[in-house]
Amino acid sequence: MKLDDIISTGNKATREGFGAGFLEIGRQNPDIVGLTADLMGSLQMQFFQKEFPERFFQCGISEANMMGIAAGLATAGKIPYTGTFANFSTGRVYDQIRQSIAYSHKNVKICASHAGLTLGEDGATHQVLEDIGMMRMLPGMTVICPCDYNQTKAATMAIAEYNGPVYLRFGRPSWPVFTPENKKFRIGKAQLLASGKDVTIFATGHLVWTSIEAARQLAGEGISCEVINIHTIKPLDEEAVLDSVQKTRAVVVAEEHQRTGGLGDAIANLLAHRLPTAMEYVGVKDTFGESGKPAELLEKYGLGKKDLVWAVKDVLERK
Numbered sequence: 001m002k003l004d005d006i007i008s009t010g011n012k013a014t015r016e017g018f019g020a021g022f023l024e025i026g027r028q029n030p031d032i033v034g035l036t037a038d039l040m041g042s043l044q045m046q047f048f049q050k051e052f053p054e055r056f057f058q059c060g061i062s063e064a065n066m067m068g069i070a071a072g073l074a075t076a077g078k079i080p081y082t083g084t085f086a087n088f089s090t091g092r093v094y095d096q097i098r099q100s101i102a103y104s105h106k107n108v109k110i111c112a113s114h115a116g117l118t119l120g121e122d123g124a125t126h127q128v129l130e131d132i133g134m135m136r137m138l139p140g141m142t143v144i145c146p147c148d149y150n151q152t153k154a155a156t157m158a159i160a161e162y163n164g165p166v167y168l169r170f171g172r173p174s175w176p177v178f179t180p181e182n183k184k185f186r187i188g189k190a191q192l193l194a195s196g197k198d199v200t201i202f203a204t205g206h207l208v209w210t211s212i213e214a215a216r217q218l219a220g221e222g223i224s225c226e227v228i229n230i231h232t233i234k235p236l237d238e239e240a241v242l243d244s245v246q247k248t249r250a251v252v253v254a255e256e257h258q259r260t261g262g263l264g265d266a267i268a269n270l271l272a273h274r275l276p277t278a279m280e281y282v283g284v285k286d287t288f289g290e291s292g293k294p295a296e297l298l299e300k301y302g303l304g305k306k307d308l309v310w311a312v313k314d315v316l317e318r319k
Contacts, residue, residue, distance in 0.1 A: 003194045003216050003227075008176035008209075015113045015170055017149035019044025021156030022081060022111075026052055029079065029160055035070055036083040037063045042172075043083040043113045063088045067096035067108075074106040079160055082108065086115035086169055087128035090135060101165050102138040109159050110135075114172045115145075116256035117284070117298055118206055123291035129284050133261020135167040136234040142187065143234040145169045145255075145263075147208035149177045151231060154185035162187055169205065171256075173294045176209045188232045190240035196226035199250040199312050199319075202241065204230045204263050207254040207282070207303060214308035223312060233263050238270055245271065250319045251279040252311045256303060259283040278318040280311040 026032045026048050034056045040046050049056040059066040063084055070080040082089065089112035090097070101108045112131065119127045136143045142164060146152040152170050159166045179191075193208070194215060203211040208229045215225035226244050230237070245251055251271070253264035264281040271277050284301050298304050 001192065001194055003212065003219060006178055006193060006212055008178045010177055011174035012149035012177050013172060013174050014146060014149055014152040015042070015172060016044050017146070017152030018111060018113065018156050018168070018170055019047055021153035023047045023051065025157040025160045026055070031077065031079050032160060033057070033073055033078045033080050034083065035059055035066050035080055037061055037066050037088060039084050042085070043111065045083050063093045064096045067093045068100055070108045071100040071106045074108050080108050081111050083111045083113070085119070085126060086112035086131050087126050090131040091128060094134060098138060102141055105140050105164055107163055107165070109166045109168060111156070111168045113170055115169045116171060116206070117289045117301060117303065118171050118173045118256065118294035120172065120294045120297065121291050124288040127289040129258045129289065130261065131169065132233055132255070132257050132263065133265070136266065140164060141234065142166045142232070143169070144187065144232050145205040146231050147205060147229050148175060148179050150179045150181050150183065151185065154183060155231065158185040158187060171206055175206055178209065178212070188235045188237055190237035191229040191231060192240070193229055194225065194227040196224040196248065198224045198248060199252060199316060200226045200228060200244045200248045201252045201254060201308070201312070202228050202230050202263065202267055203254040204233060205256050207256055210303070210305055211254050211308055214305045214312070217305065217309055218312055223316070225312065230263055233266055236266050236270065241267055241270060242275055245275055245277050249277055250315045251277050252282060252308065252315055253279070254282040254303070254308055257283055259285060278315050280315040282307050282311050
């Protein structure tokens, strides 16, 4: 695929993709149940609740109890989808997830909206930037971070077919929609968006689109970027990573997360063992966020298009 073939068809929030996928998979599978901690509308779960009120549980502002209830429902053969902000889906309930869900490999889908800096005006207390690292360290936990509305909808439906705990991370703001509609989501399989020969950009979530824009600018300067969407951070598609890096021998990783513990560290760990390579991170540099407009926060904290362009040029000098 070429960069010119990747076109945005409009803007929609990834949380809307979750809501649409949750309703659709609920219609297909009567074992799907939903739980929320007083944030039904924020996660677009109201459509499922309206159609299947007997399969939806409003837990109130009691996230730890919600995780315990979800584990119990999974033990009884249901497929629970929990819904709250990413900060409350992880940090507030980490003990419950570790002990009641991950340790016993319960079939619970932890669905986390409003992740990263693009939560925006709610500020640092809500802008979780550590969640990918927290969840990928849990044994047996699958970690997924789709890039747009279509992919989030498809991922929401695909995780119902997977038996085991899943952390599904998505966001608040409207964002470009550019992946094909109704394309089947394959857990653990990276998505090659554009072929290139000089450097590989591995990106996840909102920064996939930013990486495409940066690659277009760099192409105009004669730099050929391979862009790969790592929507499944764990299990990592090691074959796709190694095949690309074997060709380009230079890597930039872009994620709306701390540089520590996220996708960048997952790829660095693989390359350190299998294929040592010049590498640069685009992520938050060991700091909390602040209140502000999503686009302005991404720029201020070094996650903008210009930061990706700089990272590519920097890593090419060390190639």
